[in-house]
Amino acid sequence: xxxxxxxxxxxxxxxxxxxxxxxxxxxxxxxxxxxxxxxxxxxxxxxxxxxxxxxxxxxxxxxxxxxxxxxxxxxxxxxxxxxxxxxxxxxxxxxxxxxxxxxxxxxxxxxxxxxxxxxxxxxxxxxxxxxxxxxxxxxxxxxxxxxxxxxxxxxxxxxxxxxxxxxxxxxxxxxxxxxxxxxxxxxxxxxxxxxxxxxxxxxxxxxxxxxxxxxxxxxxxxxxxxxxxxxxxxxxxxxxxxxxxxxxxxxxxxxxxxxxxxxxxxxxxxxxxxxxxxxxxxxxxxxxxxxxxxxxxxxxxxxxxxxxxxxxxxx
Numbered sequence: 001x002x003x004x005x006x007x008x009x010x011x012x013x014x015x016x017x018x019x020x021x022x023x024x025x026x027x028x029x030x031x032x033x034x035x036x037x038x039x040x041x042x043x044x045x046x047x048x049x050x051x052x053x054x055x056x057x058x059x060x061x062x063x064x065x066x067x068x069x070x071x072x073x074x075x076x077x078x079x080x081x082x083x084x085x086x087x088x089x090x091x092x093x094x095x096x097x098x099x100x101x102x103x104x105x106x107x108x109x110x111x112x113x114x115x116x117x118x119x120x121x122x123x124x125x126x127x128x129x130x131x132x133x134x135x136x137x138x139x140x141x142x143x144x145x146x147x148x149x150x151x152x153x154x155x156x157x158x159x160x161x162x163x164x165x166x167x168x169x170x171x172x173x174x175x176x177x178x179x180x181x182x183x184x185x186x187x188x189x190x191x192x193x194x195x196x197x198x199x200x201x202x203x204x205x206x207x208x209x210x211x212x213x214x215x216x217x218x219x220x221x222x223x224x225x226x227x228x229x230x231x232x233x234x235x236x237x238x239x240x241x242x243x244x245x246x247x248x249x250x251x252x253x254x255x256x257x258x259x260x261x262x263x264x265x266x267x268x269x270x271x272x273x274x275x276x277x278x279x280x281x282x283x284x285x286x287x288x289x290x291x292x293x294x295x296x297x298x299x300x301x302x303x304x305x306x307x308x309x310x311x312x313x314x315x
Contacts, residue, residue: 003153007032013216015055016223018180023161023239026154027053027246029212042092043201045153046194049089050202050209055216062221068177076138077160078182081146082189087242088150089193096259105250106257107279108243111162112277115240118168118278119233122287131169150190156183162243165236172235233288234281241277245270 010027010032018025026048033044058098063069129216157179164175194202201208248270249261273302 008211011212014061015216015220023157030153030170042133049190052210054213056184063177077142081142082185084143085150085190086193088147089190102254105247112243119236119283122284165262237281245274
């Protein structure tokens, strides 16, 4: 019972992060299941995706309620992602993807660093309807994200959210809301794949699925509300910092530093990297506020000039 309570708390925290930043539920929940419940990677991924069917549905509805969803992108991203997720989940029982994880993590770290650096300049793209995503690009992105997510126990958010953030064609809150909504299709397809290959494991761990689901559903509307109010520069910087921090251990292993895995040294490095990301994000927020203040002053001066001209003409 105590383990189930911890799993429910982990689900609540993971969904709060995922709903607000567009990533983190799979990675966080899978880790908790492996450490606390003793599940294997395939079993943990099956449990997480089964729970995500409920959490992503609630998250999508909440984000839609707060105007954070682009439905055209949801379908073009989610349908190919669902197909790839089904393939990835059916292969996971017999195919290990551990060898590919360090390379994938290195790519994600590079994307995260790019995000932190871009938002540290205090610039964020507002929604531009004329600059849409091409269908082939969304199909490819959804396919890669769906396969990585199902076969690796998580990764839909880091792959899709970080890539769309890097393009800067929509506000971060719209990207996060759209990605979270499309993840519902991915979770359903991945769960169906696990039903085919790991039915016994799913039914045996049904209590863990329910615990994750309950915890995640509780914080879903809170996350959707917060993202609709968050500063977009801050959100983008935090997303980038989170991507780097979560994927850093696999990159260290790729560089031959696997001996420090799960040690205070690794945790210290992760904390230091995340702290640098936060400081750069705060710098970006300060710059953005200064620019906004300058813009307001310029607008005020322009209005005063126009008023004086009108008064002069009238006199």
